[in-house]
Amino acid sequence: MKKWLPNMRLFSLFSFIALLLAGCGEPTVSALRPAGEVADMQYDLIMLAVWIMVVVIAVVTVIFIYVVFRFRRKKGEENKIPKQVEGNHTLEIIWTVIPILLLLILVVPTVSATFKLADVKAMDDKDALVVNVTSNLYWWEFEYPNQKIVTSQDLIVPTDEKVYFNLISSDVKHSFWIPAIGGKLDTNTDNTNKFWLEFDSERTKDAGGIFYGKCAELCGPSHALMDFKVKPLPRDEFDKWIENMQNAKAEAKTDLAKAGEELFKNNNCIACHAITPGDKSTAPNLANFGDRSSIAGRLTFTEDNLKKWIKDPEEVKPGNKMSGSYDNKGLTNEELDALAEYLMGLSVED
Amino acid sequence: MSTLTQKKGFGAVLWDYLTTVDHKKIAKLYLIAGGFFFILGGLEALVIRIQLAVPDNNFVSAGFFNEILTMHGTTMIFLAAMPLLLGLMNAVMPLQIGARDVAFPFVNALGFWLFFFGGVFLNLSWFLGGAPDAGWTSYASLSLHSPGHGIDFYVLGLQISGIGTLIGGINFLVTIITMRAPGMTYMRMPMFTWTTFVASGLILFAFPPLTVGLLFMMLDRIFGTGFFRVELGGNTIIWEHLFWIFGHPEVYILVLPAFGIFSEIFSTFSRKRLFGYTSMVFATVLIGFLGFMVWAHHMFTTGLGPIANAIFAVATMAIGVPTGIKIFNWLFTMWGGSIKFTTPMHYAIAFIPSFVMGGVTGIMVASAPADYQYHDTYFVVAHFHYVIVGGVVLGILAGVHYWWPKMFGRMLNETLGKITFWLFLIGFHLTFFIQHFLGLMGMPRRIFTFLPGQGLEAGNLISSIGAAFMAVGVIVFLYNVIKTSINGPVATADAWEDGRTLEWAIPSPPPEYNFKQLPLVRGIDPLWIEKMQNKKGMTPAEPLGDIHMPNSSILPLMISFGLFVAAFGFLYHPDGKAWSLPVIILGAVITFGSMFLRSIKDDRGYHIHKEDLQGDDKEVRA
Amino acid sequence: MTNQTNSGNPNVDLIYRRKKNAEEMKHQVISFVLMIFLTLVAFLAVGYKEYTAWFTVPFIILLAVIQVIFQLFYFMHMNHKGHEAPKMFLFSGVFIAAITVLAFMTIIWW
Amino acid sequence: MHVEEKLTAETFPASPEKATLEGKNKFIGFWLFLGGETVLFASLFATYLALKDSVNGGEPSTAIFDLPLVFVATMLLLTSSLTSVYAMYHMKNFNFKKMQLWLGLTVLLGLAFLCLEIYEFNHYVHEYRHTITSSAFGSAFYTLVGTHGAHVLFGLCWIITLMVRNAKRGLDLYNAPKFYVASLYWHFIDVVWVFIFTVVYLMGLVG
Numbered sequence A: 001m002k003k004w005l006p007n008m009r010l011f012s013l014f015s016f017i018a019l020l021l022a023g024c025g026e027p028t029v030s031a032l033r034p035a036g037e038v039a040d041m042q043y044d045l046i047m048l049a050v051w052i053m054v055v056v057i058a059v060v061t062v063i064f065i066y067v068v069f070r071f072r073r074k075k076g077e078e079n080k081i082p083k084q085v086e087g088n089h090t091l092e093i094i095w096t097v098i099p100i101l102l103l104l105i106l107v108v109p110t111v112s113a114t115f116k117l118a119d120v121k122a123m124d125d126k127d128a129l130v131v132n133v134t135s136n137l138y139w140w141e142f143e144y145p146n147q148k149i150v151t152s153q154d155l156i157v158p159t160d161e162k163v164y165f166n167l168i169s170s171d172v173k174h175s176f177w178i179p180a181i182g183g184k185l186d187t188n189t190d191n192t193n194k195f196w197l198e199f200d201s202e203r204t205k206d207a208g209g210i211f212y213g214k215c216a217e218l219c220g221p222s223h224a225l226m227d228f229k230v231k232p233l234p235r236d237e238f239d240k241w242i243e244n245m246q247n248a249k250a251e252a253k254t255d256l257a258k259a260g261e262e263l264f265k266n267n268n269c270i271a272c273h274a275i276t277p278g279d280k281s282t283a284p285n286l287a288n289f290g291d292r293s294s295i296a297g298r299l300t301f302t303e304d305n306l307k308k309w310i311k312d313p314e315e316v317k318p319g320n321k322m323s324g325s326y327d328n329k330g331l332t333n334e335e336l337d338a339l340a341e342y343l344m345g346l347s348v349e350d
Numbered sequence B: 001m002s003t004l005t006q007k008k009g010f011g012a013v014l015w016d017y018l019t020t021v022d023h024k025k026i027a028k029l030y031l032i033a034g035g036f037f038f039i040l041g042g043l044e045a046l047v048i049r050i051q052l053a054v055p056d057n058n059f060v061s062a063g064f065f066n067e068i069l070t071m072h073g074t075t076m077i078f079l080a081a082m083p084l085l086l087g088l089m090n091a092v093m094p095l096q097i098g099a100r101d102v103a104f105p106f107v108n109a110l111g112f113w114l115f116f117f118g119g120v121f122l123n124l125s126w127f128l129g130g131a132p133d134a135g136w137t138s139y140a141s142l143s144l145h146s147p148g149h150g151i152d153f154y155v156l157g158l159q160i161s162g163i164g165t166l167i168g169g170i171n172f173l174v175t176i177i178t179m180r181a182p183g184m185t186y187m188r189m190p191m192f193t194w195t196t197f198v199a200s201g202l203i204l205f206a207f208p209p210l211t212v213g214l215l216f217m218m219l220d221r222i223f224g225t226g227f228f229r230v231e232l233g234g235n236t237i238i239w240e241h242l243f244w245i246f247g248h249p250e251v252y253i254l255v256l257p258a259f260g261i262f263s264e265i266f267s268t269f270s271r272k273r274l275f276g277y278t279s280m281v282f283a284t285v286l287i288g289f290l291g292f293m294v295w296a297h298h299m300f301t302t303g304l305g306p307i308a309n310a311i312f313a314v315a316t317m318a319i320g321v322p323t324g325i326k327i328f329n330w331l332f333t334m335w336g337g338s339i340k341f342t343t344p345m346h347y348a349i350a351f352i353p354s355f356v357m358g359g360v361t362g363i364m365v366a367s368a369p370a371d372y373q374y375h376d377t378y379f380v381v382a383h384f385h386y387v388i389v390g391g392v393v394l395g396i397l398a399g400v401h402y403w404w405p406k407m408f409g410r411m412l413n414e415t416l417g418k419i420t421f422w423l424f425l426i427g428f429h430l431t432f433f434i435q436h437f438l439g440l441m442g443m444p445r446r447i448f449t450f451l452p453g454q455g456l457e458a459g460n461l462i463s464s465i466g467a468a469f470m471a472v473g474v475i476v477f478l479y480n481v482i483k484t485s486i487n488g489p490v491a492t493a494d495a496w497e498d499g500r501t502l503e504w505a506i507p508s509p510p511p512e513y514n515f516k517q518l519p520l521v522r523g524i525d526p527l528w529i530e531k532m533q534n535k536k537g538m539t540p541a542e543p544l545g546d547i548h549m550p551n552s553s554i555l556p557l558m559i560s561f562g563l564f565v566a567a568f569g570f571l572y573h574p575d576g577k578a579w580s581l582p583v584i585i586l587g588a589v590i591t592f593g594s595m596f597l598r599s600i601k602d603d604r605g606y607h608i609h610k611e612d613l614q615g616d617d618k619e620v621r622a
Numbered sequence C: 001m002t003n004q005t006n007s008g009n010p011n012v013d014l015i016y017r018r019k020k021n022a023e024e025m026k027h028q029v030i031s032f033v034l035m036i037f038l039t040l041v042a043f044l045a046v047g048y049k050e051y052t053a054w055f056t057v058p059f060i061i062l063l064a065v066i067q068v069i070f071q072l073f074y075f076m077h078m079n080h081k082g083h084e085a086p087k088m089f090l091f092s093g094v095f096i097a098a099i100t101v102l103a104f105m106t107i108i109w110w
Numbered sequence D: 001m002h003v004e005e006k007l008t009a010e011t012f013p014a015s016p017e018k019a020t021l022e023g024k025n026k027f028i029g030f031w032l033f034l035g036g037e038t039v040l041f042a043s044l045f046a047t048y049l050a051l052k053d054s055v056n057g058g059e060p061s062t063a064i065f066d067l068p069l070v071f072v073a074t075m076l077l078l079t080s081s082l083t084s085v086y087a088m089y090h091m092k093n094f095n096f097k098k099m100q101l102w103l104g105l106t107v108l109l110g111l112a113f114l115c116l117e118i119y120e121f122n123h124y125v126h127e128y129r130h131t132i133t134s135s136a137f138g139s140a141f142y143t144l145v146g147t148h149g150a151h152v153l154f155g156l157c158w159i160i161t162l163m164v165r166n167a168k169r170g171l172d173l174y175n176a177p178k179f180y181v182a183s184l185y186w187h188f189i190d191v192v193w194v195f196i197f198t199v200v201y202l203m204g205l206v207g
């Protein structure tokens, strides 16, 4: 088979180009562009593994290619009977021992990293920053128990220090994942999982100040859209944000916003959405909605998109829990304007 | 024999197959049903790839996508790959050990029909209010939350077909233990028989946990129990454990027989005995054994704690060693050989680099802390398609091409075979190689769409194009089958001329009793030994005598059909449908009535007489 | 179809076999008595409330294991020859059973 | 040795269950099946152990289990195991009548056990509101013990069918393996019960 060679070449060329095209992904979401201690550790482990595997593949490929070309049945050899070899102990020992050694190289950092990443003893310290994450069908709630504030969809954390997470779900199992910051941990329905992450300030800047988080466990129709955003801030800015949150009051400043506030109450929005920063509720806390980087984790943050969401949430996120809970068809354009004005004004940043 | 069947009317042939207990015919049933489900699963895969070809696509809706992806995984694993392998085992294993049939022909048929009705039941969900949509793993919290009857179809369908697989496994085990021809010691068994043996052992021990898990799920969903209901004190992690205690051995149930097929092909077309046979056997058993101690590597992110994660990570990696032994033994089987590049050999050769790629990514995901990144992303999708398609599907295609002449008495077209091969291989790598990177670049699995601007566009498009190549490859294969069954060349007994094992010593297709006289086995690769001593065929180990044959029976079909009926009753029971209870009872009556009939009616089979066997001689050529 | 065990002379065989069967039956009765005894001890250990759970639980499990070994090897004849395959598969089953139970007792809850 | 042969005490083989290929297949196959059953019950036991304290506000196991009742049930089932050993003893001696007799005894004991179990379940449901849906503990308890009970029921039906079906025919090499295998099944049920009374009831009473 002469066909082998050109085909293999073509194929490897093709995949190489494909790789170049793809690059290493966007710095906001790629595990190949780590931006924190945890992701670094994992990235190093990945790379170590890749190198070991490249060695393995290379060895196999070399033997493979040699064998396939060297031992073809050639013209005139139709009746050749090769020597019937039973085996070879030396060889067998070699290919048992070498893989074991290669695996040992991988085992040591694997085990040590496993324990390092699970070490949350410092969580109980007074000054450790703890975030309680609750996953809900298609949205995320972030509670800062020590600071007594609640926010959702956008996770705000300080850079260059360990942040500890308690993870649980309120309905079905989800999984909390910020690819560029560190590997995931499931939010189970029956117990709290704990782990820590660290956000590097330098690389946060490189990524534009924002990282994308994802739900990584199938959880229903809108699993694909259950995204959230992470905004790491330097410690002082973070403290300021906390303070702002603690003092925030939901205030409607303009007339239009006041009308919106009324609508928000009359349309039952308030039954699900809390607008005070300390409260948990069955829907995203909107106390700082005006500071969001996206709407419902999916749409870019514009007024039009907000109206689109309120008008027909089902269209944006199939199966979400807001759909059908209020008379969305009955909302007029004016009412939508008012609601949008009101919600966009809920901000704690100056 | 085949001429005989051709003369019968369609109705008679159909009845023959509905009632058959002949392992060779059951093999064909498995191949046809499994092939059908493979195409179905493949079409579902194509829908997945079309939907994901471009960002923000709306070829299918979000909910429908989840159904498609669940059914793709479930169909491919339970209804395509496993039955196709069981079909090959049925066709070949009894011949390889020189047996006239399997140990329990009746149970063999029952196994098939249970699988078949379970599969049909599962797929009827498409027409009865929606398919299951919680992934093939059907994790408890989501599957209890899922509205409609999709998950109930999953639970009941898999339960029925699972029982079929379980008894099929026991049947093969007993066949190999008690029915080997004289001289066929364990350490002379062909590799495919060995892998069948170990895979069947895995089936025996892996399916009960699944049965129990499905039972819990059924009770929770249909009768309101609390195994997985947190509000009643239940625990969803129990499902995860039960599923993976089954699920991990399951992947070795799939790949070990494929290893066996490749072992046969490598040694046949290299004209060499399998290099390191003893260590191959040892490695197979070891893989099977270790397979039961690694299941929690699917649950690294569940939160089992660092001790469990570390232990399971290390145990998982250990499996790389015996698998490596196999890879190198295959390479050295070819070393020094005289390699003939037939279509099956193409598949076997392509398998090595493809599977090694999948295997080494398996080792990568076994590293728990790194798996926190890989888990539930396209990296894992890439890993398992590399091992499954690069190992199992290539293995099935190889095996089907290799044993086709033996099963159907006609050769497939080699040129078309090679076209199929290249299209499929290129498409396969195109589809799945890029997915490693998609996963690392932040693409979770099981998403119905992805948003633009996250760097995932190019990779997904390439992946979808690859799937199209595979589809064309499959179509060429189907064309090959149709074409050659009309006018393909007739196969001789030793169809590839380099045959080494017993199946090549008898006519293609074999007569219903396989061996007129049981052969005397004098070593590994028995036919090869005889050929090397210039003998025409095997030396018989017994004088010519009457051959005892089992009777055909419709009861296996009836027993399975009864469960199929009862399942509908169970399914609609919680809806308060008045007819559900009568339907359950009706199904139970059919099933237990048939079982009762079977147990009170003696079935002692019949004999083919010596004189008739001698008449057959003309047909038999070595 | 395969002719397994009979020796040449059926009558001699018969007497010998009867005797052997009777003897074996005696062993069966003895092991039954032992099993009843083990059961009694287990029930008494639990009924007698003075022991702590740390003693009672391992103790009664040990008794159960011993009893089951009796059942398997005597009642179910696993001590007889011709049970190589059954033994291997049963022990494999027991092994997998053991790790399943172990896992469910350690890594199901936290 | 042929299946259909009419046999006498003299020609009856020492291990009738394995004398024919069919018999041997049944014998091995059934043992393998029991290997699988071991794992099946292990999964049920494991789940029970994981959920036994999740009583969801209901009565704990220490409050509901009744030692004397379980003791009687245990004695019944253990004894039925011995009677089935007797049945096999007579089978080996080619004494069909006695075999039937002892099998009949086995069935009676099994039935008594089953009745006791039904009474027990009924008692729990009405006295303690301990049902299969009341808590995860209830689900796990009834499923484990109930699966065992279902095995007992199936075993009874099986043995009765065999007894009735072969009443006129007597012993031969066609049905000897069937009797043997049925008795293996019965012993296995007993083995499982040993763990049930230990792990569920006794451990449940220790608390």
Ligand code: HEA
Binding pocket: A056, A060, A098, A099, A100, A102, A103, B137, B251, B252, B254, B255, B297, B298, B316, B317, B319, B320, B321, B323, B324, B325, B327, B355, B356, B358, B359, B360, B361, B362, B363, B365, B366, B367, B371, B374, B375, B376, B380, B383, B384, B387, B388, B391, B392
């Ligand atoms: C046929 C099927 C098959 C096979 C054979 C394998 C083989 C292996 N698998 Fe895979 N796996 C799956 C099917 C399969 N897998 C599926 C379907 C899933 C996903 C399920 C789901 O979630 O839906 C999965 C998921 C999966 C996971 C979970 C990932 C996650 O969800 O996060 C892990 C983790 O450890 C894993 C590991 C392995 C390992 C270590 C092997 C090993 O057996 C591989 C061994 C082989 C080699 C290593 C190559 C040859 C060896 C050499 C050449 C010697 C030298 C090598 C070294 C020194 C490294 N697999």
Ligand code: HEA
Binding pocket: B038, B039, B041, B042, B043, B045, B046, B048, B049, B069, B070, B072, B073, B074, B076, B077, B080, B081, B134, B135, B136, B137, B381, B385, B388, B389, B392, B393, B431, B445, B446, B447, B448, B467, B470, B471, B472, B474, B475
């Ligand atoms: C044996 C197992 C098996 C096999 C063979 C395959 C084969 C393929 N798989 Fe599958 N796959 C799984 C098992 C398998 N898969 C599992 C277990 C999952 C996980 C599910 C889950 O998450 O729950 C999965 C998930 C999965 C995904 C991820 C979905 C997601 O997470 O969202 C994708 C995406 O690309 C995919 C693609 C493919 C493709 C392109 C093929 C191709 O190789 C298919 C090739 C075959 C064809 C293309 C046949 C087409 C036939 C024709 C065109 C003939 C037409 C003719 C007539 C009608 C007469 N698979």
Ligand code: CUA
Binding pocket: A135, A138, A173, A174, A175, A215, A216, A217, A218, A219, A220, A222, A223, A224, A226
């Ligand atoms: Cu939440 Cu996926």
Ligand SMILES: [Cu+2]
Binding pocket: B247, B248, B251, B294, B295, B297, B298
């Ligand atoms: Cu696995």
